[in-house]
Amino acid sequence: MLIGIHYLGYFVEREDFNLMLPLFFGLFPLLAYFLNFGSKSSLGLGFFVGGLVLRLSLLMAIPFWSEDFVRFLWDGELVRMGFNPYLELPADFLQTLGDAQNPYLANLLDLMNSPNYFSVYPPLNQAIFYLAALGAEMDPWRGVVALRILIILGEIGVFFVLKKLFQAFSIPSSQLILYWLNPLVILELTGNLHFEGFVLLSLLLVVIYFCSLDLLELDSFGELQLGSKCSL
Secondary structure (H helix, E strand, O other): OHHHHHHHHHHOOOOOHHHHHHHHHOOHHHHHHHHHHHOOOOOOHHHHHHHHHHHHOOOOOOOOOOOHHHHHHHHHHHHHHOOOOOOOOHHHHHHHOOOOOOHHHHHHHHHOOOOOOOOOOOHHHHHHHHHHHHHHOOOHHHHHHHHHHHHHHHHHHHHHHHHHHHHHOOOOHHHHHHHHOOHHHHHHHHHOOOOHHHHHHHHHHHHHHHHHOOOEEEOOOOOEEEOOOOOO
16 A cells, blocks of 8 residues: 555656556555454554555655645745735736745746635635745745645544544444545545645544533434533
């Protein structure tokens, strides 16, 4: 799985569909094997480290399948410079700088897929983009690494919150494999630098909060319902 994810992340562009499809779907039988193996054994530190290694293997990869990270770095740099990303069109912004040339932003503008749109990312995202801009030091590659480290930290948070919730609801811990070793999750979040992991983390923290108040339970269909059987 490590070889497959590494190869997909570093060498397979989205136009290489005939190569991407078999490699990507070829990882899921491995996921099924791990799920079967995990149901028969205890999941310890090695399981956590294994999923972390899969994610860290993509640390230096420039995303091939999405250019959204360019906009993330652009917004973060504007916040770092003290500008409001919601008020500035990228296509027009560099003209407002006048003689204060900014080669870094000019490079990002050339790579961007949305130069004629205002930013649509909420303030929490902008705060994360700002942190990435601090780590980027006006270098797109450093910015990618900074974004990926933040996303991996968010995924680690998801792992431990899910683990706690599974214990609270008496769900077998082996089900964590469906998230932690899932090729789709790894390549879409850590690989493509998308922020659904932070959305999931926020959602799970809300569930944790209601559980702490003993307000949730699982019904017979495995769906969350208001009740009093969830206790952390």
